[in-house]
Amino acid sequence: xxxxxxxxxxxxxxxxxxxxxxxxxxxxxxxxxxxxxxxxxxxxxxxxxxxxxxxxxxxxxxxxxxxxxxxxxxxxxxxxxxxxxxxxxxxxxxxxxxxxxxxxxxxxxxxxxxxxxxxxxxxxxxxxxx
Amino acid sequence: xxxxxxxxxxxxxxxxxxxxxxxxxxxxxxxxxxxxxxxxxxxxxxxxxxxxxxxxxxxxxxxxxxxxxxxxxxxxxxxxxxxxxxxxxxxxxxxxxxxxxxxxxxxxxxxxxxxxxx
Amino acid sequence: xxxxxxxxxxxxxxxxxxxxxxxxxxxxxxxxxxxxxxxxxxxxxxxxxxxxxxxxxxxxxxxxxxxxxxxxxxxxxxxxxxxxxxxxxxxxxxxxxxxxx
Numbered sequence: 001x002x003x004x005x006x007x008x009x010x011x012x013x014x015x016x017x018x019x020x021x022x023x024x025x026x027x028x029x030x031x032x033x034x035x036x037x038x039x040x041x042x043x044x045x046x047x048x049x050x051x052x053x054x055x056x057x058x059x060x061x062x063x064x065x066x067x068x069x070x071x072x073x074x075x076x077x078x079x080x081x082x083x084x085x086x087x088x089x090x091x092x093x094x095x096x097x098x099x100x101x102x103x104x105x106x107x108x109x110x111x112x113x114x115x116x117x118x119x120x121x122x123x124x125x126x127x128x129x130x
Numbered sequence: 131x132x133x134x135x136x137x138x139x140x141x142x143x144x145x146x147x148x149x150x151x152x153x154x155x156x157x158x159x160x161x162x163x164x165x166x167x168x169x170x171x172x173x174x175x176x177x178x179x180x181x182x183x184x185x186x187x188x189x190x191x192x193x194x195x196x197x198x199x200x201x202x203x204x205x206x207x208x209x210x211x212x213x214x215x216x217x218x219x220x221x222x223x224x225x226x227x228x229x230x231x232x233x234x235x236x237x238x239x240x241x242x243x244x245x246x247x248x
Numbered sequence: 249x250x251x252x253x254x255x256x257x258x259x260x261x262x263x264x265x266x267x268x269x270x271x272x273x274x275x276x277x278x279x280x281x282x283x284x285x286x287x288x289x290x291x292x293x294x295x296x297x298x299x300x301x302x303x304x305x306x307x308x309x310x311x312x313x314x315x316x317x318x319x320x321x322x323x324x325x326x327x328x329x330x331x332x333x334x335x336x337x338x339x340x341x342x343x344x345x346x347x348x349x
Contacts, residue, residue: 001340008248008349014282015256018310025332040151040248080151111158119133119164124244125339128349129256130282140267140348172267211270236273239251245346 002034004121006114007042008128011052011059016045019127020062027070035073035117040128043081046074049101067105075117078108133243134165139174140247143181143191149174152248153194160201167205168198169238170227171247175212178223196225209235249277249306252342256282259294264348269297277306277342279335285313290322299324308338 003026009015026033038045045063052058067074081102082091088108092100102108118124137156141148159166170178183190198206206227213220213229220229230238239245250273259265265287272278278298280287287294288309298307307327314320314329323329330338339345 003339006246018256018281021332022335025336029333029336031336040148079154083147111155112162114155115135115159115162115164118135118244123339123345124246125254125345126246126347126349128248128347130258138346140264171271172263209271232270235271236276239271239276239346240273243344245251245344246349247346248349 001031001122002120003031004035004037004114004117004124005033006037006039006117006124006126007045008040008126009130010041010044011050011063013041013128013130015127015129016042016059017057020059020066022125022127023066033070033072034121035075035113036067037114037117038074038076039080039111039114040077041084042128043076043084043086046076046081046106047086047101048103049099064105072105073107074105075107075109075113076102077114078110081108132164134167134241135159135244135246136167136169136238136242138169138171138245138247139177140172142173143177144183144186144188148248149177150189150191150194152246153191153198155246155248156198156203157194157201160198160203163202166203167207167238167242168203169207169209169230169235170212171209171235172212175208175216175218178208178225178227179218180224192224198225207235207238249338249342250275250344252277252279252338252345254279254281254345254347255284257348258283259287260292265294268348269301272301272305274302274304277308277338279308279310279330279338281310281313283313285309285317285319288314288319288323288327295324299326310335 088102
């Protein structure tokens with residue numbers, strides 16, 4: 001079965017880790033993930049600039065490894081990301097900002113990608129809140 | 131055949147970006163001609179009573195609400211119980227919405243293919 | 249199961265569980281995750297409310313959250329503890345998942 005998984009919470013919320021563990025279980029159970037979509041504070045999952053204490057779970061890194069290892073389609077909502085300061089190189093240049101924090105494998109794109117994923121997958125599941 | 135999507139808006143209008151970010155999902159889906167319904171539940175019902183956003187230097191969310199029919203989002207509902215609990219009068223809601231009791235809301239969940247509650 | 253409702257807020261500080269119990273369908277399911285499992289605290293009104301739900305409503309709680317809060321050994325009979333593989337299966341068993349974000 002194909003899953004579309006949407007993440008609405010930042011890495012410091014327990015629900016962000018829950019989304020990752022669920023996504024891992026989806027693949028381990030023999031299903032597929034057609035797209036991961038990051039919205040609202042979920043966009044911080046894609047940040048390469050978050051520094052996590054050494055003895056804590058580094059969720060942005062864990063997401064990055066998960067997405068890379070399984071070559072997943074991982075879309076970060078561009079409007080939500082701009083609003084929260086998570087830019088890729090192209091957006092940093094467009095808006096004349098000094099740095100950027102979103103790189104491959106993450107893609108910045110619009111909310112149409114959430115609808116597209118929800119329409120085509122067998123199941124949409126959203127994670128957010130605490 | 132597109133899957134129908136029920137969006138449930140539960141947040142009061144003036145304290146953060148969540149109501150706007152839910153409406154953005156509605157407007158984006160409407161632009162793709164997807165069948166979308168919107169239900170105002172819990173504190174989300176306050177969005178229907180023209181808040182004074184200017185008092186807090188916020189963009190007017192009511193304009194986005196009024197734009198919904200132009201984007202093909204015409205199925206607007208509100209939870210009757212939540213209005214009653216908050217002393218609100220459904221006839222004064224802007225834009226006009228259909229009042230649903232709890233059983234009708236259960237049926238609404240059951241009749242849509244997808245739900246996003248924010 | 250028609251809709252699987254997914255909760256993660258504490259029922260002691262948040263209205264989501266109350267609101268969910270008002271609108272949950274007779275053949276829906278409810279999965280408690282995160283602080284939402286605190287609804288199973290023995291002696292709480294929330295636990296009583298859950299125990300009184302119509303029999304058609306299936307109740308689940310995420311195992312790791314129960315363990316973290318020392319609630320795994322005092323579950324009401326009708327509440328099933330689920331791990332992540334079972335969580336995935338539940339989401340497929342339901343027609344749709346409604347996360348109360």
